[in-house]
Structures are given as C-alpha cells and as structure tokens.
Amino acid sequence: MREYLQTHPPRFVADIGWRTAFVADRELGADEFAHAFACGCGSTHFRVLGVPVSMSGARPGFVLRSMLRVWNELRASASGDAAAVERLLPPIALECVGCGRRAPLHSQAAPERVGAPLEALRCRPCRRSTFEAWIVCRHAASDLEAPARGGEEDRPDAWRLVVRCRTCGGRAEPYTAELRSSQQARLDRLYGREPTSKGEPSR
Ligand SMILES: [Zn+2]
Ligand SMILES: [Zn+2]
Numbered sequence: 386m387r388e389y390l391q392t393h394p395p396r397f398v399a400d401i402g403w404r405t406a407f408v409a410d411r412e413l414g415a416d417e418f419a420h421a422f423a424c425g426c427g428s429t430h431f432r433v434l435g436v437p438v439s440m441s442g443a444r445p446g447f448v449l450r451s452m453l454r455v456w457n458e459l460r461a462s463a464s465g466d467a468a469a470v471e472r473l474l475p476p477i478a479l480e481c482v483g484c485g486r487r488a489p490l491h492s493q494a495a496p497e498r499v500g501a502p503l504e505a506l507r508c509r510p511c512r513r514s515t516f517e518a519w520i521v522c523r524h525a526a527s528d529l530e531a532p533a534r535g536g537e538e539d540r541p542d543a544w545r546l547v548v549r550c551r552t553c554g555g556r557a558e559p560y561t562a563e564l565r566s567s568q569q570a571r572l573d574r575l576y577g578r579e580p581t582s583k584g585e586p587s588r
Contacts, residue, residue: 389533390524394420396539398520401488403479408519410547416529419547421519428483430515430551433506433559435473454504470506470548470557477546477560478503482515490520490546506559508550516548526573 391407398405398420405420413419423429439457458471480487505514522541545561565573 386527386531386533386537387529390418390522390527390529390538393538394520395522395541395544397491401479401490403488405520410519410521413521414523416525416527417521417523419519419521421517422479424481424483424486426481426484426486428481429517430482431518432480432482432514433473433516433518433546433548434478434480434487434503435475435506435560436502437504438472438474458509470508470555470559473506473559475560476503479518480505506548508553508555508557510555511550511553513550513552515551517551518546518548521545521547 393399394405403422403424405422408419408421410417410419421429422431424431437454437457439454475491477490478487479490506516507514508516521544522538523543524537524540525542527537527540542565543561543563545558547556547558549556
C-alpha cells in the first residue's frame with residue numbers, strides 16, 4: 386500500500402491534469418505522501434490563487450480590497466506573525482507561470498465560494514508570487530503494510546498544500562483540508578464502512 390500511495394495521488398488531483406511526482410519530503414510523517422505538481426509545458430512554477438483568510442467576507446471594490454489587504458499584511462508583520470504566507474480559503478487554483486494554464490485545486494471538502502475574488506498568494510519576506518507546489522495526503526487510517534488496494538488514494542484523512550517560494554526558498558502551508566478525524570477513520574475501517582461524506586475543511 387505504501388508504494389501504491391506514493392505513485393497514486395487522489396483522483397481530484399489527477400483530474401487537474403498537472404503531472405505529479407512523489408517527493409521524499411523530510412517533513413513528511415510516516416503516514417503522509419507528497420505529490421509535487423509539474424505542468425505539461427515543463428514548468429514547475431505556479432501562482433497560487435485563493436481567497437485570503439483576512440479577506441473572507443470582504444466584498445468592496447478592487448482599490449478598497451487592495452488597501453485592506455495591504456493593511457492586513459502590515460498588521461500581520463507588526464504582530465510578528467511568522468507565517469511566510471497568508472492562509473487561503475477555497476476555491477484554490479494553481480496557475481502555471483510557464484504557459485498560463487489555470488486549474489482549480491479542490492475536492493468535495495472544499496465547496497466553491499461563488500463570486501469570491503481570487504488573489505495570488507504572496508511570499509511575505511520577498512513579496513513575490515511564484516512558488517513550487519505539492520500536496521501532502523495523510524493516510525492515518527490506512528494499513529500501509531497491507532497489499533495495495535485501488536481507490537485508497539481517494540480516502541486521505543487530510544490533505545494540505547505546501548508551497549516553496551521560487552525566489553527566497555521560504556516554505557509555507559496556505560491550505561489544509563481535514564476530511565475526517567483519524568478516530569472516525571479508524572472506526573469506519575473497523576466496521577467496514579466507507580465514508581460517504583468527507584466533512585468540512587478546517588480553517
Ligand atoms: Zn505550463
Ligand atoms: Zn520568498
């Protein structure tokens with residue numbers, strides 16, 4: 386199962402059409418699997434689009450939005466917020482820097498917020514917006530030593546988007562989706578229940 390999950394990202398990731406490759410990330414837990422994105426054009430650099438947490442609920446015009454965002458950014462750095470990027474709310478999209486292709490990165494756990502203005506993630510230390518990106522899927526409830534079973538890749542307990550700034554190398558996790566609690570997942574497996582609902586994303 387371990388080898389299977391290393392070579393099979395969840396279907397919602399495969400559906401995007403970006404090529405993915407397993408990455409042996411030093412920060413990975415024993416039950417986590419990382420798949421790095423690469424566009425068909427050969428580029429591995431992306432703009433990451435989403436709704437900044439600080440902007441959720443804000444629907445003013447563009448100029449006001451920009452000012453509000455700058456204000457929130459200044460407040461975050463003044464308060465010593467160590468995160469290299471803002472947290473994002475869905476819909477999350479990746480846009481290839483090489484060819485401009487854009488694709489949504491979502492799952493059942495990330496309902497679309499229709500009409501919400503998408504903004505490009507910006508690296509706080511260097512103000513740039515180009516990142517490498519990979520997804521880390523956690524399979525805490527899977528028996529990783531069992532024989533491979535097709536479909537298991539679509540049942541992670543959680544997934545998170547990890548980005549690394551192309552300019553300064555700063556690394557951050559702008560979005561995490563908790564799909565079900567590990568305890569619930571173990572119970573599901575114990576009783577042979579397949580999850581029908583994947584729950585709500587965490588903030
Ligand atoms: Zn491309
Ligand atoms: Zn940077």
